Amino acid sequence: MLRGVLLDLDDTLIDHHGAVRAALDLWLPELGVASTSETSALWDEVQERHMVAWRERRVSFAEQRRRRLRDFLPQIRIPYEENDLDPIFEGYLRAYESSWRRFPDVDEALAALGAAGLTTAVLTNGTVEQQRAKLAKAGLEGRVGPLFTVEDLGVAKPSPDAFRLACERIGLEPARVVSVGDRHDLDVLPARAAGLRAIHLDRRDAGPHDEPDRLTTLTGLAAALSR
Template identity: 45%
Template sequence: MIKGVVFDLDGTLFDHHGAALCGLRAWAPTLGPTSLAPDEVEAVWFALEDRHYQGYLDGRLSHRGQRRVRMAEFSQALGLPVPDDLDEAYTGYLAAYVAAWCAYDDALPALLAVRRAGRQVAVLTNGDQDQQEAKLRSIGLSDVCGPVFASSRLGVTKPDPRAFAHVAAALDLSPGELLMVGDNLDVDVRGARDAGLRAVHVDRPTTTLADLSQMYT
């Protein structure tokens, strides 16, 4: 019997890609002229994000370090000088990104439905604890999402079974009593199943939290 539901954050409850895209489109033109087309600028940014954020999750870069590398390589790709102060340069993007933070429309109803069903709820996310909690406060979900477990504080990242085991222990439930809900098939779904949890895949826009509600309520 499912007694608790664990949600991923980015791409599941929080529209990271949408916020990042809005932030990039507002910020990138302020950096200076480039020969790249807008879609090429976006492709470069997200490729760098994927590569270097994974470096942070793998422990090869600090959270600030991956931002610095992305800023430097993005400037080079645009044919612009690399800023002397990479941290300061990145704050322009960060401000635009934060301004665009939003939850998916089905996020709050899903969390409330789980709570009404009498099940525990939690968030398990790969990322920086402070930033992930700030996202949840900003998008109005912090009061209903339950405890937040971020990899920066856990010391391990999904799909490591220890991340899922930590959540189960904290909720005083067995892994088999938990359902993981996430958008990443390998990290969230297969990782959870390998750790003994049940799991469902949120494959937006094909499937949403509303489509899967019968599985977690």
């Protein structure tokens, strides 16, 4: 019998993708650069590359931010000095933080999970400080159960150990827990390897489309869990 749900945060509960787009639209013109689909794609690429190093605990969170800028700024032709990197990133961060919002389908889904008597928790690869701030800004603080991050667990998704440890923290066997998240590689495959059920929340309909446990909105989550 299903007893618990591990929810991803970014692009599952919080519209991280939309917040990044809005932040770039605010921040890049301050640097004298137009925000375009090309600059957005470049930002996404360097972010993912260096977040891998953070997830693997090879660099600090602050250093992965600096590395992103070292790759990004030369490609948009913005000169910089090493001492400029943290202040430059602060400009982006202010815009990003001002754009945090929960998705419109989150309230209904949380209500349905609560009505079903399911324990919920958030498993995310971000820092404790930033992810707690997102929950507070989006009106989700105290509504989603405990927050587990790589800093708490000592291991990040996609390691199956992240899921096993999170289940241990909430006192449930993995077989009684489902993982729900937007990343098939981070939230679905490793969760199944850890013994959980997993649902891919594919909000942007990017696939893989042959995934049998796939939703494009949280609205259908309670019904999917009952199957």
